[in-house]
Amino acid sequence: MSNKKGREITITALKYNPNVKASKPHFVEYKLEETPGMTLFVALNYIREHLDSDLAFDFVCRAGICGSCGMMINGKPRLACRTLTSEFEDGKIQLLPMPAFKLLKDLSVNTGAWMNGMSKRVESWIHSSEKVDIAKLEKRVEPESAQETFELDRCIECGICLAACGTKVMRPDFIGAVGLNRVARFDVDVHDERTAEDFYELVGDDNGVFGCMTLLGCEDNCPKNLPLQTKIAYMRRKLVALR
Numbered sequence: 155m156s157n158k159k160g161r162e163i164t165i166t167a168l169k170y171n172p173n174v175k176a177s178k179p180h181f182v183e184y185k186l187e188e189t190p191g192m193t194l195f196v197a198l199n200y201i202r203e204h205l206d207s208d209l210a211f212d213f214v215c216r217a218g219i220c221g222s223c224g225m226m227i228n229g230k231p232r233l234a235c236r237t238l239t240s241e242f243e244d245g246k247i248q249l250l251p252m253p254a255f256k257l258l259k260d261l262s263v264n265t266g267a268w269m270n271g272m273s274k275r276v277e278s279w280i281h282s283s284e285k286v287d288i289a290k291l292e293k294r295v296e297p298e299s300a301q302e303t304f305e306l307d308r309c310i311e312c313g314i315c316l317a318a319c320g321t322k323v324m325r326p327d328f329i330g331a332v333g334l335n336r337v338a339r340f341d342v343d344v345h346d347e348r349t350a351e352d353f354y355e356l357v358g359d360d361n362g363v364f365g366c367m368t369l370l371g372c373e374d375n376c377p378k379n380l381p382l383q384t385k386i387a388y389m390r391r392k393l394v395a396l397r
């Protein structure tokens with residue numbers, strides 16, 4: 155085993171607790187030794203264990219699945235658990251909480267409350283008049299159709315597309331790529347009986363499908379490489395006919 159020391163890296167994180175009156179936003183710098191294959195998940199946990207037990211950030215899965223660890227990393231929204239510290243040649247990494255969501259503390263934001271509101275707004279459940287009989291076999295679905303639904307279902311609700319979205323800055327109630335992707339997901343699902351008119355009722359306005367300014371921040375940054383712009387364009391073409 156090699157005893158070679160890793161390089162020193164500097165992580166600067168914003169600290170602020172909006173629930174404490176005396177708290178003021180400020181940066182704190184942490185210096186630590188980089189270990190082989192170190193991700194920001196590992197680095198932040200090292201900081202919390204050895205340097206600052208008060209630093210708040212979110213993680214659950216460490217594997218790019220739960221969508222909890224989105225943050226601004228040197229100005230770009232990314233998943234901290236999928237970001238290697240070695241990507242930063244000068245060893246300097248600045249961390250900020252994602253905009254577009256309510257700040258809880260330091261790097262932790264409440265994406266859950268926003269996603270819950272979005273899910274209600276787009277009625278994120280199968281709308282079907284069919285009675286479900288669990289004794290019967292499920293309705294057959296063509297593999298291509300199932301694959302199409304599955305592809306859009308890969309969204310992990312990390313919120314990165316919203317943190318990267320210029321439209322969201324101008325329109326606080328914009329549903330974002332995550333919401334429009336969700337609509338597209340139910341549009342392709344053969345179990346959902348909703349029509350274009352039904353979807354128009356939900357997202358046929360400037361806070362929905364007509365608000366997107368095609369700035370591409372969502373698709374450029376989505377960690378799941380979802381075809382967000384293609385799907386937004388498709389839904390817009392479909393719904394504009396109803397205007």
Ligand code: SF4
Pocket residue numbers: 308309310311312313314315316331332335372375376377378379380382
């Ligand atoms: S669409 Fe992509 S960036 Fe947006 S919430 Fe889903 S996985 Fe994250």
Ligand code: FES
Pocket residue numbers: 212213214215216217218219220221222223224233234235236
């Ligand atoms: S900790 Fe789950 S996606 Fe990063």
